[in-house]
Amino acid sequence: MRFRRARSRASRRPTTVLLALAVALLGSACVPGTDGSGMGTGANGTATAVPDPAKAGEVTLRVWDQEVRGGQNAEIKRLNREFEEKYPNVTIKRVSRSFSDLKTTLKLALSGNDPPDVVQANQGYADMVAFAKAGLLTPLDNYAGLYGWNTRYPKTLLDLNRVSADGERFGTGRLYGISQAGEYVGVYYNRQVLREAGVEPPRTWKDFTRSLGELKDAGELPVQFGNLDKYPAIHTFGVLQSQAGSAEDIRDTVLGRGGGFEDAPTREAARTLADWVERGYLPQGANGRGYDDAAKKFAGGDGAYLVTGTWQLADLKRTMGDKLGFMPPPPAKAGDPLKTTGGQGLAWSVTSRSDHPDVAAAYLDFLTGPHASEVMTQEGVLPVVPGKAADRLPEGSAEARMVEGWERLSADDGLVPYLDYATPTYYDTLSADLQNLIEGGLPPDRLAQRMQSAYAEFRDQRSGEGAQ
Amino acid sequence: MRARQAVGDLAARYRRPPGAPRAVAYLYILPALAVYALFLLFPLGQTVWLSLLHWDGLSAASWAGLENYRDLLTDPALRAPFGHALVLLLFYAGLPVVLGLLLAAVLTRFRVRGMTFFRTVFFLPQVLAMVVVGVTWRSILAPDGLLNDLLRAVGADSLTRSWLGDPTWALPSVGVVGTWVMTGLCVVLFLAGVQRIPRELYEAARVDGAGAVREFRTVTLPGLRGETAVALTLTIVAGLRNFDLIYITTSGGPGNATSVPAYEVYRRAFEINSAGSAAAMGVGLTVLIFTLTVVVARLVEGRKS
Numbered sequence: 001m002r003f004r005r006a007r008s009r010a011s012r013r014p015t016t017v018l019l020a021l022a023v024a025l026l027g028s029a030c031v032p033g034t035d036g037s038g039m040g041t042g043a044n045g046t047a048t049a050v051p052d053p054a055k056a057g058e059v060t061l062r063v064w065d066q067e068v069r070g071g072q073n074a075e076i077k078r079l080n081r082e083f084e085e086k087y088p089n090v091t092i093k094r095v096s097r098s099f100s101d102l103k104t105t106l107k108l109a110l111s112g113n114d115p116p117d118v119v120q121a122n123q124g125y126a127d128m129v130a131f132a133k134a135g136l137l138t139p140l141d142n143y144a145g146l147y148g149w150n151t152r153y154p155k156t157l158l159d160l161n162r163v164s165a166d167g168e169r170f171g172t173g174r175l176y177g178i179s180q181a182g183e184y185v186g187v188y189y190n191r192q193v194l195r196e197a198g199v200e201p202p203r204t205w206k207d208f209t210r211s212l213g214e215l216k217d218a219g220e221l222p223v224q225f226g227n228l229d230k231y232p233a234i235h236t237f238g239v240l241q242s243q244a245g246s247a248e249d250i251r252d253t254v255l256g257r258g259g260g261f262e263d264a265p266t267r268e269a270a271r272t273l274a275d276w277v278e279r280g281y282l283p284q285g286a287n288g289r290g291y292d293d294a295a296k297k298f299a300g301g302d303g304a305y306l307v308t309g310t311w312q313l314a315d316l317k318r319t320m321g322d323k324l325g326f327m328p329p330p331p332a333k334a335g336d337p338l339k340t341t342g343g344q345g346l347a348w349s350v351t352s353r354s355d356h357p358d359v360a361a362a363y364l365d366f367l368t369g370p371h372a373s374e375v376m377t378q379e380g381v382l383p384v385v386p387g388k389a390a391d392r393l394p395e396g397s398a399e400a401r402m403v404e405g406w407e408r409l410s411a412d413d414g415l416v417p418y419l420d421y422a423t424p425t426y427y428d429t430l431s432a433d434l435q436n437l438i439e440g441g442l443p444p445d446r447l448a449q450r451m452q453s454a455y456a457e458f459r460d461q462r463s464g465e466g467a468q
Numbered sequence: 469m470r471a472r473q474a475v476g477d478l479a480a481r482y483r484r485p486p487g488a489p490r491a492v493a494y495l496y497i498l499p500a501l502a503v504y505a506l507f508l509l510f511p512l513g514q515t516v517w518l519s520l521l522h523w524d525g526l527s528a529a530s531w532a533g534l535e536n537y538r539d540l541l542t543d544p545a546l547r548a549p550f551g552h553a554l555v556l557l558l559f560y561a562g563l564p565v566v567l568g569l570l571l572a573a574v575l576t577r578f579r580v581r582g583m584t585f586f587r588t589v590f591f592l593p594q595v596l597a598m599v600v601v602g603v604t605w606r607s608i609l610a611p612d613g614l615l616n617d618l619l620r621a622v623g624a625d626s627l628t629r630s631w632l633g634d635p636t637w638a639l640p641s642v643g644v645v646g647t648w649v650m651t652g653l654c655v656v657l658f659l660a661g662v663q664r665i666p667r668e669l670y671e672a673a674r675v676d677g678a679g680a681v682r683e684f685r686t687v688t689l690p691g692l693r694g695e696t697a698v699a700l701t702l703t704i705v706a707g708l709r710n711f712d713l714i715y716i717t718t719s720g721g722p723g724n725a726t727s728v729p730a731y732e733v734y735r736r737a738f739e740i741n742s743a744g745s746a747a748a749m750g751v752g753l754t755v756l757i758f759t760l761t762v763v764v765a766r767l768v769e770g771r772k773s
Contacts, residue, residue, distance in 0.1 A: 104738040107525055126741055228606075228632060230721050285611035285630020287722045291611060344564035424740050435722040439635060 020438070025042040051358030053087045059359050060091045062116040064109070066102040066346060071314050074156025075372075075379040083366050090359060099346075103127065108349060110136045117354040118363060120346040121177055122415075123160050123170070125424040132176050138350040139174040144360040149178060149368075152385060154410045156251070157182070160417060161347045168462055170421075171255035177347025180368050181376065182384045183304035184342025184415060188316060188398075189325040190298065197304065201384040205243055205330050208305075212281045214302045223235055223283040224303025226294030231427070233273075233434035234419055236307050238341030239329050242416045250416045256459060259359065262452035270437060270444035287435050309342075310402050314380040317398060326398035328405035338405065339414035344384055355408050359463050376436045377430050382406055423458035430454075501704060512754070519722060519747035525737070529744070533686055536748035546749065550756070559643025560650055560707025565699050567647070568654025571691065573684050575655075576662045587659065590652040594637065598649075602716030605645045606632065609717075631717050633724045641716055642726055647708060654699045661695035662688060697769035701761050704763045708757050729753040 043224045047261075053059070073096065080092045095116070097105065102121060109115050110131060121128045121137065131137050144150050150158065157179065164173035187208070190203060194211075197218035201209035212222040227233045242250060245265025252258030276282050283289065291308075298306040299319040302380075306312075309327075316324050330338045348367060350360040366372065373387030386403050393400040409415055421425035433450055436442035442450075513568035521527035540546050546640050571590075580586065593601065608614045609631040616628040631641040665687065673683045689696075714720060720727035720735070727735075729749055736746035 107738070107741075111526055126739065130526050130741055134525065228718065228721070230719055283611070285633050288609070288611050288630030288633025290606065290610070293607075325571055428735070428740070432721065432723040435633075436635070439633065439722055441635060442721070 021074060031244065043454050045123040048100065051362050052091055052134075053359045054363045056089065056356060056359050058091075059356050060093055061359055061363060062093045062117065062312055062354060063094070063118045063363075064095045064097070064102065064106065064116045065120045065348075066097055066099045067120075068096050068098050069311075071376075071380040075251045075376045075381050076367075078375050078379075079372055082371075086366075087359075087362075090363075092363075107131075113349045113353075115353055117276065117351060117356060117360045119351060123343070123350045124421045125170070128161070128172050128176060128349070129163050129167060131349075132174070136352055137176045138352045138354065138357055139176060139363075140178065140361065141175045143364070144175050144178075147213070147365045149175075149187075149365075152368075153178070154384075154413075156413055156415055157344050157384060157410075159255075160218050160343055162422075168261055169256045171257075172348055177349035178368050179344035179347050179384055180372065181345035182342070183310050183381045184340050184406065184409060185309050186326055186328045186340065186402070186405060187330070188298065188308065189305055189313070189327070190301060190320070190323055191324040191325050193301060193304045193324050196220075201325055201327065202330050203334050204459045205332050208330050211304075212276070213279070215282060221283055221303045223276065223305045223307060224298040225282045225286045225307070226289035226291050226297075227286045227438060228289055228293075228433060229291045230431035230435060231292050231420075232294075232308065233297075233438060234427075234431055235309060235341055235428075237269055237273055237434055238416060238419055241265055241419075242274050242339045242341060242414075243329060244272070247414045247416050250419075253455075254362070254417045254419060256422075256462070260452050262448045263457055266448040266451065268446060270447040273434075273442040274437060274440075277440070282438070286364060287439055308379055310382050310406075313382075313398060313402055317380075322397075324398045326401045326405075328401075328409060337414055338409050339411035339416065340409065340414070341418060343417050353365065368426050377403075384400050422455055425458075426454065478581045486561055504769065515747045515750055518743055519751050521744045523743040524741040525743045526741070530742055536744050537752075538754050539745065540748050544717075544744075545724070546732070549727045549749075550752070552726060553710075553728045553756075555639055556643050556646060556710060557704060557707045560646040561639070561700055561703035561712070563647045564650035564654045564703055565696060567651045568699065569689070570660050571651075571655050571695070572658035572692075573680075573688050575659060577680060577683075587656060590655045593649040595654050598712040599716060601645065601649060602713050605648075607715045609641055633722050635722050638718055638722055638725045642713060643711060645717070646710065650703045650706065653702065657699050658692055661692045665691035694769060695747050697764055700764045700768060704760050704764065705757055708753060708760070729756075 063080075065074055065076060076094070076096070080094060084090060099122075102120065104354050106119060106121070107130075110119065111134070115136070121131055129135075137434045140149075144158075158175065159171050161177040161179065162173045162175050163170045191201075193215075194201060197220050199214055199218075200207075202211055215222040225232065225236065226336075227443055239362070249258055249263075250265070253260055277286075283294075286294075293308065294303075295308070295312055295316065297303060299316055306316075315327060328338050331338055349362050350357050350364070354360055368387070369382065370387050373383035373385055374389045376383040376387035377387060377393075380399065382402060386407060390400075390403045393403060419430060430451065433442055433447055437444060437447055490561060518529075520534070521529040522532045522535075532658070538719055575583070575586070589696065610616075611628075611630045611633070613631075615631065619628045632638050632667065669687045669691070670683065673687050678686065709730050710728055711734060714726055714728055714731045715734075718726045720731055730753065733746045733750045734740045
């Protein structure tokens, strides 16, 4: 009897569920983003003279950053303390999360009612452009003028933190942030492995590619590489592409104003990468090896070269000591301009709902000034504008080569932004395609075609939206 | 006398079935319902609402109608994750239940010394955080990880491969991890269930001359019907909402060979700013889980409306 009752009730359950759903749906039915909660004024900073934080009264500056790794964390901690000492009325409340954690929580925090004052925003369409378009960040052009950021920084780098007024493209328009650290993809080498194989550290790109074969013949793994995490291949490919083409052309394409990806340099880079796999210059099954594992193996003597970013230098140096060598990807001819994939760390931005934009701007200036560069160099971090401390680095050491390379790259205007800036979904499509290329499932010539079609589709969509 | 009557009245009042009259019953469930509605029904409704919009998570949303759902059905890039999830179900639900039944049957038929020890060993993967499991297996399945070392040690060099990097093998490799995790749960569930089956049934079967297989089919299997349904429901749900393992081992790669709906929801909502499409996928996943659990309840447990 009890069972029967239970059943008869069960048959009514779907109606109840539907009813509950309908109620819930009604309760939550409002168009997100239209209640004005996320909208800042979008107005430019109002300061007319260099702000003086000392006169701002008691201020708590809330800062969200992602500098959690050794050197970066130490450097920010030191600078925060010094800023507080300089302005005793200012208290910095810092929240630091790893890059991917910050990326996911930042969007929620920014669109809330009480966002932090200063945040680190990732360049590109998915983050900085979306934030700027929604009016969540304060344009900094006014402060840039007051503090002289425009002259202190290489234009190419400052431009990466710009978003156009209509929020449709980046690399041009209003300034929404300023970066502290520089980074680029270079070539690490193991001096011992090269010496044992009788190979000199290459001076030109041709030397480098020739040495791969020699190392292979000597029984060494030429280039250590792990691509399980999907993104490392974008960096390797970026280096190959910039070697095959011109830095300016690729940069224009990434920023949405160039000739696109279906060109000779892109095809050549794809063929080179496939060729490296085929000849065994890259380890077998690289798609199944983690990025950190590859770095560890390289540090342990497995592999002559490792092509990756300057962010790895401090960690590699700790395990390898003087065996570690570093160079920017060598030029076509000795003395030619350098070019490689690279850019800058995440931009430090001021949110549009901050109560203390002037103090926040002063903090940004402090974090990126000459004194900060000194502190960063001491902590093993590459500053966008290297300070005098860089001159004291040991001659010929990996760190010194890193800083020299950075200065040359800036002077040669040879930095190509990360290819995944090109569209919001490029990180996924390109990293997936490169994994397939490395595994042999995607013919090299198809890669350029696929890159171009995804890119063109996004550009069409953007211009369509802009026209409305 | 009077006191006696008062006690009688009190008893009469409590003789009523619990929850009658109806209004009182609703009062009982009200607190739980309020919490359920606030934290489950409301967000669910919100998700359904979001799935009808185009929204980047920040700026004003625009009406999409059923477009997100149409994409879900027509776009191969959105359909593929569901296909992968169904393949994974084989490893997450199918294999563990079959293995669990076999192990439970064997372990009860033969006296095994240190039963508690084995039960603990089988159940251990369930206790570990999925993140730990993911990191461990990622290193086991690496090109020069434990598995390949083992294969090389026994001379099976031709079988070694980059398990998580090979488009054909990545999905089964991740699936095997699921089997490893879920089998323990099934074994423990079934072992507990077997103890509930009356001994007499086994004795009767034996008197009738049933062998091990026959005994399994006529006594153990029907006796474990309820447990099988529970095990299937739990493993299917776990298999379909699998996110952490994929996130840690392959991030959906190589290419998109191991992307699953739950991972895709995260990626779309937080990485590529398509909240509407993510919500539609989430709703699709909810419907799929709901359907499969109802099917299991009907078919395996034998519930009918």
